[in-house]
Amino acid sequence: MTRTAPPVAEETRTRRRVGRYHAGPGIGTYVVLVIALLLSIFPFYWMFVVASNGTDAINRIPPEIMPGPNFLDNVSKVFERVAMDRAMLNSAIVATVVASFQTFLAALAGFAFAKLRFRGRNVLFVFVVATMMVPLQLGVVPLFMITKELGLVNNLLAVILPGLVGAFGVFWMRQHIAGAVPDEVIQAARVDGASSFRTFRSVVFPMVRPAAAILWLLTFLGAWNDFFWPLIVLGKPESFTAQVALRQIQNTAYVTDFGVDMAGTVIVTLPLLILALVVGRQLIKGIMEGAVKG
């Protein structure tokens, strides 16, 4: 009896303290978070307010803060200035191709780095990781020359080719394959006489499909939003991506018309917002996992 008494007391004391730590968050916490939420959302709301009113409706004091009736009007002005449908299609092509190739090639390389033994494997992997720290964007001048030499200026291939591989993807897939696929599974496949590619295709890849899906999404977003290089290399309207077209809307105006600019912004942003609603949870998971694994 005397032996059991102190631990019980100890336990309740701990629990009480820990319990206080676990006590639900106070009202202040929610106030902070709601303010953060409003600040996050407000620019989207404002985007739509301006896009659905004319410039004159916002150019007054106090400014209009409710959505107006002119959204479709402004959208048609967008299409008068630039072929937004073509640009959206171009972006969809670029982002889909880039995301698919990057994910596939990253999974393949990640598999090799995680599960195959070959000379120089570790050194090469360290090299891949190190390239993540290199600001490759700064090679634009020679990249432009190379692209010109290949005859790919104003061609979507100019933005697709450099995006086919990514160091982050290789790193991401290697970490996931190393963590999720036991060596025994690989060995069993080998004993069954499966080639390494067969092992990858029918054993390894299915096991890391969720991680690959997240990588695909992150890469898709990155490619969709890419601007610096496309702006340099895509100068003809037929080759515009959505971002370059959006910039073009501003450039073709003699006087800034925020109503039209914002209508274009809404068009370009809406697909991403829908994507975020559908797969936001996975994206959040991906970003948070990437942080811990990094």
Add this chain to the structure above:
Amino acid sequence: MATTSTPGGAAPRTSLWGRLDERIGGYAYIAPFFIVFGLFGLIPILFTAWVSLHQWGALSDPTFVSFDNYARLLADPRFWNAAFNTLSIWVISTVPQLILALFLAHVLNETLLRGKGIFRMAMLVPNITSVLAVGIVFSSIFGRDYGLMNFLLESLGLNRVDWQASQPSSHVAISTMVMWRWTGYNTLILLAAMQAIPRDLYEVAAMDGAGRLRQFFTVTVPQLRNTIIFVTIVSTIGGMQIFTEPLVFGGTQQAITGGAARQYQTLALFLYEQGFRNFQFGYASTIAWVLFIVILGFSVVNLLLTRRIARD
């Protein structure tokens, strides 16, 4: 391969083939990365150093000029102006952003928080928006005559600001765009790292009588050191190359010079101006290479710092 009809040779053949397959396969599977990366990543970057040693226009052939471009760059007030602007915007956007992200992550880390999913989504959404879209929206908010920000300032009895006109005000406006897009993202990363901190560290601290605030500074922040350094590296690499925000902020007339007096022209904009407006490929490459070395320097210092901290 499955049709190994050689009698008795199946087992050894599989293992020999297996070993070969593993070795050749290993190289074959990583080869696409190295080929594409080499062609469109590494070669352009290295070639930049070579181009920077030449006088190279759009129509003229390259002439070797040794380090003339570098001497010219270091004597060019536009370069120092752009370097100052880049650093200033980077500091104004990164420091408050990190503090805010740390604070928000701490708040989001509450165990019994309701509506976690919604609040986390709110952190994500700005980041999936394109920089260009962010730039357009905030350029309207920071407009001189009818901008929302000035309306707000006037409602509070303050003076309106011509945001584009001066260095400090334009840097604040541009930094706001960066902060809006990245604070939530960094919050999620810091939150992930916070969740990896062992619970018992807090319990020990709580038993020592440390309140929530003390726990934050004595447990959370030290445990997050590596993540904070990681986030800083990423924001440095991005911040040094900032391009789109100042470009859009300049509207259409003064976009590439970053304002009439270059008051918000960053290094990336200066590079773009020299390379793709003036077609001075040599000079533009010099800017790129200097910037490249600076960023690499930052990264290496950060890396060494992380290593040392990890070893401690």
